[in-house]
Amino acid sequence: MVESKLIYSQLLKKLKSFPDREAKNISLKYMFLKFNITSSDLLLNKKFTWGENQEKSFINDIDQILKKVPVQYVTSSEFFYDSKFYINKNTLIPRPETEELVNNVIKLERSNVKKEILDIGTGCGCIAITISNHIKSNVVGIDSSMEAIKVAKKNNSLTSNKVKFIYSKVEEYKPHKFFDVIISNPPYIPKSDIEKVDDIVLKNEPHDALFVDSDPIYFYKTILSFAQDYLNENGVIYFEINQNYVGLLISMLRGCKYSITKDFYGEQRFLRVTSFTSKTI
Numbered sequence: 553m554v555e556s557k558l559i560y561s562q563l564l565k566k567l568k569s570f571p572d573r574e575a576k577n578i579s580l581k582y583m584f585l586k587f588n589i590t591s592s593d594l595l596l597n598k599k600f601t602w603g604e605n606q607e608k609s610f611i612n613d614i615d616q617i618l619k620k621v622p623v624q625y626v627t628s629s630e631f632f633y634d635s636k637f638y639i640n641k642n643t644l645i646p647r648p649e650t651e652e653l654v655n656n657v658i659k660l661e662r663s664n665v666k667k668e669i670l671d672i673g674t675g676c677g678c679i680a681i682t683i684s685n686h687i688k689s690n691v692v693g694i695d696s697s698m699e700a701i702k703v704a705k706k707n708n709s710l711t712s713n714k715v716k717f718i719y720s721k722v723e724e725y726k727p728h729k730f731f732d733v734i735i736s737n738p739p740y741i742p743k744s745d746i747e748k749v750d751d752i753v754l755k756n757e758p759h760d761a762l763f764v765d766s767d768p769i770y771f772y773k774t775i776l777s778f779a780q781d782y783l784n785e786n787g788v789i790y791f792e793i794n795q796n797y798v799g800l801l802i803s804m805l806r807g808c809k810y811s812i813t814k815d816f817y818g819e820q821r822f823l824r825v826t827s828f829t830s831k832t833i
């Protein structure tokens with residue numbers, strides 16, 4: 553066993569090339585993701601198991617962190633909503649904004665009636681699995697990346713195994729049923745905006761999960777067109793959006809019923825569409 557404060561202070565010392573605050577944030581996150589040690593555990597100097605294996609991977613992990621690999625990829629995990637998810641370099645690191653998206657869906661869609669729900673661009677499956685654990689539902693998650701689907705299936709088997717994950721592009725997906733709710737956090741950064749993206753994101757996260765070729769609202773159009781065929785009459789679509797292209801989305805949605813809401817940082821981030829016409833697309 554080892555005292556958590558000892559490992560935390562060793563980590564801080566090794567990360568002295570980072571600005572103080574960043575070193576502290578990375579170290580706290582690492583302690584939690586790797587050893588399940590929370591800030592309060594640290595205050596109490598909780599002990600945890602420490603052997604040769606932990607020592608070896610600790611050294612290796614520090615090396616990766618110093619090479620500016622995000623701590624989530626170093627530990628192959630991220631906490632999302634109320635659970636830890638396995639991730640790897642084929643999946644985006646789930647973001648706090650997406651937790652807010654999921655929270656909105658849970659608040660508005662929870663009911664006694666079982667719902668059919670689809671998550672488009674599921675990545676590691678964090679949206680689909682969390683929704684399936686909080687809403688009475690059958691949930692399907694699709695993704696165009698086979699490697700992402702493997703990760704989502706692994707997370708499914710590590711939890712309640714309730715979601716059906718399918719390897720498919722949205723453009724080619726032809727389900728045999730209708731959905732009550734469609735959720736998507738699609739790629740929404742046009743390639744022309746690449747220079748605005750942080751280096752750490754560019755160097756580490758999958759570009760297919762981040763970027764869209766040239767039309768920033770391509771996936772919103774594609775998903776609305778899909779929804780025309782597969783969303784139930786009173787169905788609802790929830791999107792995460794790029795605040796820089798809200799104007800384009802509003803033009804696309806002329807004549808539709810929708811609402812756009814802000815995230816925790818005050819950015820327009822969530823789009824909820826409750827009715828649309830064929831003219832929209």
Ligand SMILES: C[S@@+](CC[C@H](N)C(=O)[O-])C[C@H]1O[C@@H](n2cnc3c(N)ncnc32)[C@H](O)[C@@H]1O
Binds near residue numbers: 646647675696700737
């Ligand atoms: C922004 S990531 C979202 C991942 C996860 N849902 C989340 O919120 O953290 C977008 C995902 O869409 C997938 N994707 C990209 N193009 C797609 C397409 N044509 N059809 C389905 N999924 C696609 C990517 O592989 C990626 O996993």
